[in-house]
Amino acid sequence: MAAASATTATPPPGVTGWFANQVANVGEFAMRRVAGIGDVAIFSLKTLGWIFARRQRRDVLLPAFYQIGVLSLPVVALTGLFIGMVLAVQSYAQFKALGLETRLGSVINLSLVRELGPVLAATMLAGRVGSAMAAELGTMRVTEQIDALESMGANPIYYLVVPRFLGCLVLIPTLTIMADFMGVLGGYLYSNVLLGIDYHHYWNNSREYVDAFDFLMGIFKSFFFGAAIALVSCHHGFHCDHGAEGVGRSATNAFVHSFVMILVLDLFLGIWLNNVHDFFRPEGPRKLL
Amino acid sequence: MQATATHKPIHREHPESPMLEIDDVSVQFGSQPVLRNISLTIPAGETLVILGESGCGKTVLLKTLIGLVRPTRGEVRFEGQSLSRMTERQLATIRTRYGFVFQGAALFDSLTIADNIAFPLREHTRIGEREIAEIVESLLLEVGLPRSAARKKPVQLSGGMRKRAGLARALALDPPLVLYDEPTTGLDPIMSDVINELILRVRAREGVTSIVVTHDMQTARKVADRIIMLYPLPRLDAGESQIVFEGTPEELDSTRDPRIRQFVEGRAGARLTELQDEQARLSEESP
Numbered sequence: 001m002a003a004a005s006a007t008t009a010t011p012p013p014g015v016t017g018w019f020a021n022q023v024a025n026v027g028e029f030a031m032r033r034v035a036g037i038g039d040v041a042i043f044s045l046k047t048l049g050w051i052f053a054r055r056q057r058r059d060v061l062l063p064a065f066y067q068i069g070v071l072s073l074p075v076v077a078l079t080g081l082f083i084g085m086v087l088a089v090q091s092y093a094q095f096k097a098l099g100l101e102t103r104l105g106s107v108i109n110l111s112l113v114r115e116l117g118p119v120l121a122a123t124m125l126a127g128r129v130g131s132a133m134a135a136e137l138g139t140m141r142v143t144e145q146i147d148a149l150e151s152m153g154a155n156p157i158y159y160l161v162v163p164r165f166l167g168c169l170v171l172i173p174t175l176t177i178m179a180d181f182m183g184v185l186g187g188y189l190y191s192n193v194l195l196g197i198d199y200h201h202y203w204n205n206s207r208e209y210v211d212a213f214d215f216l217m218g219i220f221k222s223f224f225f226g227a228a229i230a231l232v233s234c235h236h237g238f239h240c241d242h243g244a245e246g247v248g249r250s251a252t253n254a255f256v257h258s259f260v261m262i263l264v265l266d267l268f269l270g271i272w273l274n275n276v277h278d279f280f281r282p283e284g285p286r287k288l289l
Numbered sequence: 290m291q292a293t294a295t296h297k298p299i300h301r302e303h304p305e306s307p308m309l310e311i312d313d314v315s316v317q318f319g320s321q322p323v324l325r326n327i328s329l330t331i332p333a334g335e336t337l338v339i340l341g342e343s344g345c346g347k348t349v350l351l352k353t354l355i356g357l358v359r360p361t362r363g364e365v366r367f368e369g370q371s372l373s374r375m376t377e378r379q380l381a382t383i384r385t386r387y388g389f390v391f392q393g394a395a396l397f398d399s400l401t402i403a404d405n406i407a408f409p410l411r412e413h414t415r416i417g418e419r420e421i422a423e424i425v426e427s428l429l430l431e432v433g434l435p436r437s438a439a440r441k442k443p444v445q446l447s448g449g450m451r452k453r454a455g456l457a458r459a460l461a462l463d464p465p466l467v468l469y470d471e472p473t474t475g476l477d478p479i480m481s482d483v484i485n486e487l488i489l490r491v492r493a494r495e496g497v498t499s500i501v502v503t504h505d506m507q508t509a510r511k512v513a514d515r516i517i518m519l520y521p522l523p524r525l526d527a528g529e530s531q532i533v534f535e536g537t538p539e540e541l542d543s544t545r546d547p548r549i550r551q552f553v554e555g556r557a558g559a560r561l562t563e564l565q566d567e568q569a570r571l572s573e574e575s576p
Contacts, residue, residue, distance in 0.1 A: 063399070140398075147357050148395035152409045152458075153384040155377070 043157075043235050047165050050158040056166065064163035068129050069171035073178065079124045080179030083116050084108060084186030092195055102201035106209035108187035113180050113210060118218040119266055121179035122225035125172055126258035130233035133164050134254030137237025138247040146238070156238070165230040172226030173219050180218065213277060221269045228261040307368075308333040308466055308498045309354060314363035316349055322522055323349050325531050326363070329517065333465070336492050336499040338509045340541075341519035342552060346531070347502040348392070350519065351468050354500065355387050356380050367466075385413050388459030388467040392474060394451040396443040402429075402454045403439035409461045428457040432487055449480035456487055467491055469501040473508050485511045506553060510538045518549060 087108045191197040233254040240250040309331040316324040323346040352358040356372045364373045432453040473481035518534035
């Protein structure tokens with residue numbers, strides 16, 4: 001150790017030393033971030049590789065699907081219902097001032113199926129499913145269960161990540177359909193029962209302005225949200241620090257980073273899908289008002 | 290062990306090579322060196338005990354032997370085959386010839402004890418479920434667990450029972466090499482001796498090589514053919530070997546090296562003041 005400490009470079013004193021330290025800190029931060037992104041990319045590629053490398057086991061897939069899909073159903077349904085109702089509450093005053101309250105259905109349902117349904121359902125699932133996956137895998141890392149899998153010649157990505165990834169990829173879009181349905185229902189119930197908007201005009205306007213592309217656009221995005229939640233959360237779980245604090249931190253980071261990914265993906269997929277829409281329908285979107 | 294007679298028999302693919310060779314292995318995590326120039330040869334059938342105080346790198350060495358930790362320098366050879374040069378798939382195959390008993394047992398929380406023990410059999414063999422159930426039962430019997438434990442989840446068992454279930458899982462594929470990480474830590478003296486007896490019983494299986502990492506002197510004296518003692522790197526001089534002792538249990542008891550005597554006799558000695566000095570230095574450094 002004496003030899004090691006003798007070779008350690010000491011920073012120059014004064015302002016130069018302080019400046020050199022700051023540059024070194026920025027460099028180290030950048031290196032860590034780049035290495036982190038590379039690590040997530042390799043992790044994702046390994047996961048994709050294991051989907052096709054070996055047939056998935058029913059006894060491993062079903063519990064993951066149950067956890068992600070069935071147990072999330074109530075909370076996603078509730079989220080969807082309230083999004084629909086809140087949209088009706090917030091839009092009503094403006095539409096009424098213009099005398100266009102019968103058009104409420106078009107704006108509620110359009111914003112619901114294109115944006116709010118998929119994004120808020122994914123956000124809710126990043127909290128419920130993503131954090132839980134990160135905490136579960138983190139605990140397995142800390143208690144050496146992941147090492148135990150490896151020591152028995154089993155691949156932890158195949159056993160632990162692939163089922164969760166497939167669960168999120170398949171079930172988050174399915175849950176988004178549920179959120180959309182409940183949102184449409186919530187918006188209608190609030191508009192019709194509490195605001196007294198005629199149901200015929202409400203549905204007629206909705207049908208006129210919301211088409212299959214809008215609905216499919218939201219579902220298409222949710223596939224990416226599902227994949228991002230699974231990969232980010234499982235990666236955080238796999239690289240969890242020791243102790244209860246480490247597990248807690250990995251669960252929190254899994255949610256925060258999944259949420260950021262959802263927002264970034266939503267923006268870029270939104271831009272791209274609008275271009276796709278314009279390509280097939282050069283006349284542009286129909287005017288709501 | 291009637292049912293285990295149906296197992297793949299213990300055999301050595303390269304009987305002419307030692308079971309394990311550790312060739313000039315160093316491990317470093319970031320800027321922190323943990324192991325330095327470790328070289329060892331472990332012949333088949335031997336029980337090697339690795340002693341050392343907490344944080345000296347014993348567990349890291351054990352995990353390096355199975356490829357869970359990749360050495361920064363040097364290589365580990367299992368029956369003459371270098372682990373460093375293997376692909377992930379080859380490494381997975383070779384690991385079926387190891388049994389690893391983890392410090393906290395590392396049983397899968399979501400599975401029952403029976404499913405935990407059956408896991409390597411389902412993963413690597415085509416044995417039918419009925420035969421797997423028979424093997425699980427015989428392994429439970431071998432480690433002294435009641436049949437009723439099979440249906441329980443790991444959280445429903447005591448620490449000692451979990452350790453024994455972990456041992457049963459490690460033995461499921463009849464491995465020729467079994468690694469034990471702190472097998473008696475956290476157990477009462479009686480349960481510690483039960484585990485020691487089980488280690489001896491496993492050794493009695495034909496050709497089984499055992500490597501036991503521990504700081505329990507009773508375990509070391511009872512099970513070891515050979516003992517090595519690792520010393521923490523920060524307290525060693527630059528050129529000094531990290532293995533400060535290598536010999537039989539009798540030689541360990543008669544050694545005069547004060548570092549080894551202190552460990553064997555369990556005395557705080559100068560370590561107490563060293564720790565206080567270190568604490569004082571750290572508090573001086575922090576603003």
